[in-house]
Amino acid sequence: MLRRLFGGQDGNFDADQLEQLRAMGVDPAMMEGVMRQLQAAFSSAPAGGISWDVAQRQALHIANQSDLGVTSGQRGEFDQAFALAALWLGEVTTISELAEPARALTRGGWVEATMPVWQELAEPVATSIADALTEAMRSQAPDDMQQAIAGAGKVMRTIGGSLFASQLGQVIGRLSLEVVSGGDVGIPVMPDGRAAILPQNFDDFGRDLEVPEDQLALYLATRELAHARLFRHAKWLRLHVISQITEFARGVHVDMDALEDLASRFDPQHPDELRQALESGALLPQRSDAQTAALTRLENLLALIEGWVEVVTADATGRLPHAVRIAEAVRRRRAVGGPAEKALGSLVGLELRPRRMREAAAMWRAVTDAVGPAGRDALWDYPDLMPTSDDIDDPSALIARVQAHARGEQPVRDEMDEALDALLRGDVPPASADDETGDDPPEEQRPV
Template sequence: MRQLFGGGGGAPDPEALARLSGMNIDPAMMQTIMSQLQGAFTAGSDGIPWDMTTRGALHIANQDGLSVTSGQRADLDQAFSLANLWLGEATTVSDLATTPRAITRGAWVEATLPVWREMAEPVATSITDALTRALSEQAPEEMKALVEGAGRLMRTVGGSLFASQLGQVVGNLSKEVVSGGDVGIPLMPDGEAAILPQNFDDFGRDLEIPDDQLALYVAARELAHARLFRHARWLRLHVISQVTEFARAIHVDTDALEDLATRFDPSEPEELRRALESGALLPPRSDAQNAALARLENLLATIEGWVDVVTENATSRLPSAVRIAEAVRRRRAVGGPAERALGSLVGLELRPRRMREAAAMWRAVTDAVGIAGRDSLWDYPDLMPGADDIDDPSALVARLQARERGEEPARDEMDDALERLLSGESDEAGPSGEDDPDRPDDPRPV
């Protein structure tokens, strides 16, 4: 810490702190971050400085200083308007209550940061706890008391490292995403749809597809995504809760961190920054984490498959629709550098591997029961297709067709249990309905 603060206990050394953050930002911005860090030290805060994430992400997002021009806004407004009409024929899910808009990268950062924070907080807390514990254990004996008394300071340093790194990832991601739903999870506020013109231009530059067709396709896909989450109010919470469930199960590899702590030099923190970026501090996933990740991937694939099919139907008039759809799928499958960095930072891959299979399921359902029957599966959580339906949609199709014919669905164990509960029967009764004399709590003698 003496090396970091200039060796004399005075003002912090900006170059040392810039290397520590790994953000490579200008001196004015670094001075602001140093002031925040000093304030945290003075106040003794032991939380994660999320305002550092916000400032870092906005600094990167606003580096080019580009705003949305009136021409870009007019073009995208027209694309949103026509895409809305086409979606009215492709889905029964209702229109948005708010007007879709063209936004800057900085506006995207500000709109989505609350969700990023919610996803990253469990991992950030795990890292700061492990860093405090590891550095305390590795301290020389004569400094044990000092280090234990400076626990909040250690947590502030670890939290600042993670917060600045997350800010860098989100800031770089703002240069890659084309629309609000581009990442696949509900990052935008409920019922809002948006396109980033700066990134839209970059996306279409090498595709050799007319801009108006590309804008119509992207607008239709973004509106379908936003419409779905507005219609199924429970879906947003369902996705976020599964993401946070996965994140809470993440723990730092203390052996790797302790090994790093033995070599840690505050004046040369590149190794710690690289460890955070590469995911080296996150141990291999446990069986429980793999199961949680599989559930999340199936959920995202189910959502994205529906969006894919609805967008395909809505844009069937576009001559280049098939080429655009393939370009979007390819882009989602590969992912950008910032998306991969996010996976390393929080251990979560947001690319649904089963989107093609899920899209095939939705097409089969549409062919069997029509658009209204398909979209009714989003009315309640218990109606939504599961992983087994993605593997083989025939059973789901048969159930939906039987319901259309007015047939009673086949009874299952849940139906039997509910009937017994409503009729006042006890599940503990034997086959004849009488109490089982072998039960240990039966008052009658055996």
């Protein structure tokens, strides 16, 4: 029966084999139905073993259950808010407008628009979990089953990958009930140059703020446009953020001891424990040093993005009487996050929190006061101009560089500049005596 399942053979299962399951307390009819469903899933699985369609279906199922849609009145209100926000932003930033108009989006529409990015971020973790399940099955199977297990690698990858994809879909579906806008989670999950607000979640967010709805709509529309404009202007920025996240995710591996302990107690009739283990991050061990370094770089990058957006939004919405109050509510919300965002962090081992947002915002404010919006925004033109972590701590050196550039002064040359000029001129330094003789260094100096 296993050979027929793993080999993807068609046809009926052996009735005698199924009947033998009755002695084990298993309903043969129920088992046959389960086997047929598994066989159909395995035969239609993609080559990589992970069906991301499962994640999207799960997410859409949750999002659409409570989706009230977008009325024509809501669409008109947010169209007006985005139009006015675009005018205000034009007064405080040199970064140009979006090519496409922003729009009001349903929860299901947000899931469909953002799922490709979630897939890209989660794929390294999904692959790691699928590989771990395959290895756990191989290591625990008896010797007489090793041959069958060896031919079931794709099947086990499908099981692990589909299980993870299903959990990811549930988390993204719940996240669609919380996010207010496309840039609400701080990373570029919307397609490039797109901005959106979810009116249903906007109503939930503003219910207890005691702020006029039109002011809240204008503030959030301005913030969303600023976020989308930044990523459209700095075309390298999206890849930079995604690569930092995937670099972190590639280092994620599964705690085999925790997995084996869970497998020894696992009851297929009660899979809640496995689901909870995936969502809580219990199968992901502590971060490695490389992951910690990658996470620090990512947190600094997100803080720079969020800080710039906060400063530009504050300047653009200075006319709103409740702008400061709304800004503080948004800042608290980004710092704490909602239940679904926390579940996403546990699932992929990554929290998307701009922990240094206040410090980064203070840096951008100092830069704006010193050199104006044009000098500030020019720092996003190229990756090598972007402020560093040290600049967040003390922006004085950054401000001095930007002011010197505005005056037309050339930066102070260093050894790297001299070496590059020599290389371009073809001035290759003479080889050392050791290089000419080809002698090896002493044994104690050789790399291990």
